[in-house]
Amino acid sequence: MRMPKTARAAAVVGATVGAVTAIASASASAQTVEFPQTPSVFYGGLCGGNIRTWVDTSPDWPGRAVFNVQALAIQGVGPGQYPLAPLCNVDTTVAWRNTNTGAAGEYRLNVVSGIYGSILYAEFQNTGPGHIEVTVTTNNLNIPAHGAFDVS
Numbered sequence: 001m002r003m004p005k006t007a008r009a010a011a012v013v014g015a016t017v018g019a020v021t022a023i024a025s026a027s028a029s030a031q032t033v034e035f036p037q038t039p040s041v042f043y044g045g046l047c048g049g050n051i052r053t054w055v056d057t058s059p060d061w062p063g064r065a066v067f068n069v070q071a072l073a074i075q076g077v078g079p080g081q082y083p084l085a086p087l088c089n090v091d092t093t094v095a096w097r098n099t100n101t102g103a104a105g106e107y108r109l110n111v112v113s114g115i116y117g118s119i120l121y122a123e124f125q126n127t128g129p130g131h132i133e134v135t136v137t138t139n140n141l142n143i144p145a146h147g148a149f150d151v152s
Helices: 005-029
Strands: 031-034 038-042 046-057 065-071 074-078 088-098 104-113 123-124 130-136 145-151
Touching: 031 145, 038 088, 038 130, 046 088, 046 104, 046 145, 065 088, 065 104, 088 145, 104 123
Parallel strands: none
Antiparallel strands: 031 046, 038 046, 046 065, 046 074, 065 123, 088 104, 088 130, 130 145
């Protein structure tokens, strides 16, 4: 048995409106805080670039935050068949401290980047509710970035 065209169109419109409403209400309560970029020298060649870091918080994840790290396009020279398109890496640490509770933690990862940047690295951290202060560093020459955000 087939559904009439008007009923089908109404069902599609209703589903679309419902999905848009659900997405809009979910994203309206979320918050993103981006920190200053961390300039760093990378390993694997003579490479340098900037590392972006930001956090996402939401009332849907009480006491938690998603820490995001992504390297922008790097500049430099590397070994191999394509020396002007190097693939370099650097160990990156996002250290955080909850100033309300004293809780602290780190998100450590090896960021691999090339002439198009890196993939997005992300991880939930159980920060607890409160004011969180963050420091981003690498294991090579860098200018640390500092930031802060609040978790409900």
